[in-house]
Amino acid sequence: xxxxxxxxxxxxxxxxxxxxxxxxxxxxxxxxxxxxxxxxxxxxxxxxxxxxxxxxxxxxxxxxxxxxxxxxxxxxxxxxxxxxxxxxxxxxxxxxxxxxxxxxxxxxxxxxxxxxxxxxxxxxxxxxxxxxxxxxxxxxxxxxxxxxxxxxxxxxxxxxxxxx
Numbered sequence: 001x002x003x004x005x006x007x008x009x010x011x012x013x014x015x016x017x018x019x020x021x022x023x024x025x026x027x028x029x030x031x032x033x034x035x036x037x038x039x040x041x042x043x044x045x046x047x048x049x050x051x052x053x054x055x056x057x058x059x060x061x062x063x064x065x066x067x068x069x070x071x072x073x074x075x076x077x078x079x080x081x082x083x084x085x086x087x088x089x090x091x092x093x094x095x096x097x098x099x100x101x102x103x104x105x106x107x108x109x110x111x112x113x114x115x116x117x118x119x120x121x122x123x124x125x126x127x128x129x130x131x132x133x134x135x136x137x138x139x140x141x142x143x144x145x146x147x148x149x150x151x152x153x154x155x156x157x158x159x160x161x162x163x164x
Contacts, residue, residue, distance in 0.1 A: 022050035022065045028138035029063050029070060036142025058149040063141060070141060072131040076152045078160060081124035095123065098163050105162045109155075116159055125163070127156045 023042060030052050033040035038054045038061070045051045045062065054061035059076035081098070085091040099118040102125065106116040110127075119126035129152055133141060 019044070019048075019050045025065050025135070025138075026050060026052050026063065026070075029141045032139050032142035033061075033063075033145065034142070036146045038142065038145065054145065056149070058153060061145050061149075066132055069132045069134045070138065072133060072141065072145065074129045074131075074145065074148055074152050075126060076128075076149065076156050077119050077122045077126035078124035078156060079119075079122040081160065081163075083123065098125065101163060102159065105159055109159060109162065114152075114155065116156075125156060125159055127152055127159065 026042065030040050030042060033052060033054055038056055040052055040054045040061075043051060043053050045053075045064065049064055052061075052063040059074060061075070062073045064071045082091045082094045085094060095118070102116050102118055106114075110116060113130050114127065116125060116127045118124075129148065131144075131148075133144065137144075
């Protein structure tokens with residue numbers, strides 16, 4: 001017996017049912033990412049939604065079930081951008097200037113699906129991209145991510161160059 005869930009029924013579902021549904025839908029995404037050579041794993045995100053996460057030397061990836069397909073969020077960052085600055089005052093000043101400059105640089109440099117910010121934890125610039133792939137492209141997610149992360153790294157390098 002099969003049944004179809006429409007949007008209005010999702011509010012009536014037990015959260016465990018939504019998680020189970022998303023786990024099932026994301027299984028081919030997990031396999032695709034692993035075939036592409038990523039360390040990928042399933043986890044609950046900060047909003048208790050099931051997602052597939054990747055932590056790689058190139059960056060981070062989160063994939064969730066969206067309304068019309070898989071939501072893919074890619075992140076890259078440059079940790080310790082000013083770590084080689086010996087003077088803490090100068091390092092803090094340069095970091096503050098970067099925090100103020102990044103929004104202006106992003107406005108003229110980034111596409112609508114991209115964003116940039118100062119990452120306080122990494123103490124450097126972070127850039128993200130948001131994509132949505134159709135559900136029938138689950139097997140392609142690994143190769144898509146493998147192609148996009150280096151491009152996003154180039155965007156990050158461009159912003160860093162603008163910061164001087």
